Structures are given as C-alpha cells and as structure tokens.
Amino acid sequence: MKNILVIGSTGQIGSELTTELRKRYGGEHVVAGYIPGAEPKGELAEGGPSAIADVTNGEQMAAIVREYQIDTIYNLAALLSVVAEQKPRLAWKIGIDGLWNVLEVARENQCAVFTPSSIGSFGPNTPHELTPQDTIQRPKTIYGVSKVCTELLSDYYYTKYGVDTRSVRFPGLISYVTPPGGGTTDYAVDIFYAAVRGEKFVCPIAKGTRMDMMYMPDGLRAAIELMEANPDKLIHRNGFNVTAMSFPPEKIYAEIRKRVPDFKMVYEVDPLKQSIAESWPDSLDDSAAREEWGWRPNFGLATMTRDMLEKLSIKLLGKQ
C-alpha cells in the first residue's frame, strides 16, 4: 500500500482508520474521502489530503484515484442495520451500486479494495454457536442482504478480473471516538456514555442476547493486517469471520459496574433491534482468519471496558 483512499473517512470506522493509516504510511499518502455535509474536521482535515468521494459517483472516484495514484481503497460507505431497514433503497444504492462503482474504478486502475462485511451477513438459520467461516447466509435484513452481495461481488471481481478484494465480517465495533449511527450493536457503545455521564441506561436488547463485539483498535488492525497479508496464504477473501468477545447486555453491564458501582440499567426492548440481534450469531468461529493471516485480538471484555471508561471519562468529563 503506497497511496490509499478511504471512502467514508468521517464515519464510525473511517475517522479512526484514516488516522491509523496516516500514522503507518504518512499523512500525504492517505486521502480522506467524504460526502458533502460530512466534511473532515480537526486532525482528520489537517493530517493529509481530503476529497469529495461519493460512492454513487464513479467518475468522481476515478478522478481522485488518478490524481493521487491510489493503489488501495478502503470502501467504508454503508448504512448500518437499523437505519437501512428504514431506507432500504438508499442502503442498496450506497452498499451495492456504490460497491460496483468502486470495483470498476479498482479494475481500471489496479487498486486493492477492502469493503467490510458484517455479522449481519448471517441470518436466523445460520448456526448461532461458533458460526463457521463457510455456512448458511440467508439474512432477513436489507443490511444483511447487501453484505452477502458485497462478499459475492467482491469475490467475483477477484476471480473474474483479478481485483485484489479482501474483507472481514466485523462484529459490533466499540469505540469512544465517533459514535455509530443506526446499528443493532450500538447499545454496547451507548452503555458507556450513560455510565460515564452518570445516567441510567435504557437497554434496547433483551437480557441473554449475545452478539460478537470488538474494540476499535482491534478492528483497525484487522482491516490493515488483512490488506497487508501475503495473498498466497489466503484461501478465503471476502469475508473473514473475526471476533474478540461475545456477551449479552447483562455481562457488559456487570463489567462496567465493577468500576462504576452506582450504574443502573433497565430493559426497554426495541422489537426491530431485538429481532435483528436474535437473527445474528451468538459467537463466531474466526479460525480461518487466525490460520490464513494470523488474526489475533488484543482486547477482551475486561480490558476493553477499562480502556473505554478511562478514555471516555477524559473525553466527556476531562478527567480519569
């Protein structure tokens, strides 16, 4: 990777991935792509070049790729699961029509492409315990449908045209930097904001509902390490199961209470979020990622919780 374009650089993953890539490859080598209304600010705006890169506009992306001699594209443009259910046509337009544009630009300009898939690519009849790498993928959400198509279309461009496409199936990503918007796993971020602000947390996911999660530093490493992996070792490409932990709401609540003993949580289950959560795996088997490119998470529930509480306290309250 020499010159990189991050599409969706101001989003939940993009805002941190762009900064991490700039640390590794140099600020001038990483272009922060954004759409009007979501302009980069602060460190993201100052740390390197930025450009309007709308996935629905192939010519615009091609022009950026040529201008900056881009060889790697991180395509992070997507709507998350809950908001996609409210705007299915837009979810498709961004996730699939947009991906098609990205892959065409990559084919014409010999770029490698990373487009995240998700635990959302699984559905109710997928085996829920230690969900295998290769298994049934019949999701019921438009988010899931678009993620399965993302995996298939990315594989197709690899086998048909030799485009170097790679991806992981991200679990819920937990971070104190940019909040997610409209996902089913968002509660595992929101709970920390409530704990640090001293508020009662109203949990939209029912007790006992387990989902895979990952702390953002591990998520960034997963993306970058996969893109740097030796292609000869990759049996799979799009997309690898990766996970770091799996828990139900009561377990993360108990972990936070070890450090915030007065913290209160009540349940007010959101039917849409709950039905999506129940259709997703309880725990992923990520042995293919471990074997093919050496994936290992660094953070578990306890270490992630400690770091989140420390960092979020500084961010929200200016203290530890």
Ligand code: SER
């Ligand atoms: N975090 C996503 C969501 O909840 C899943 O990948 O929609």
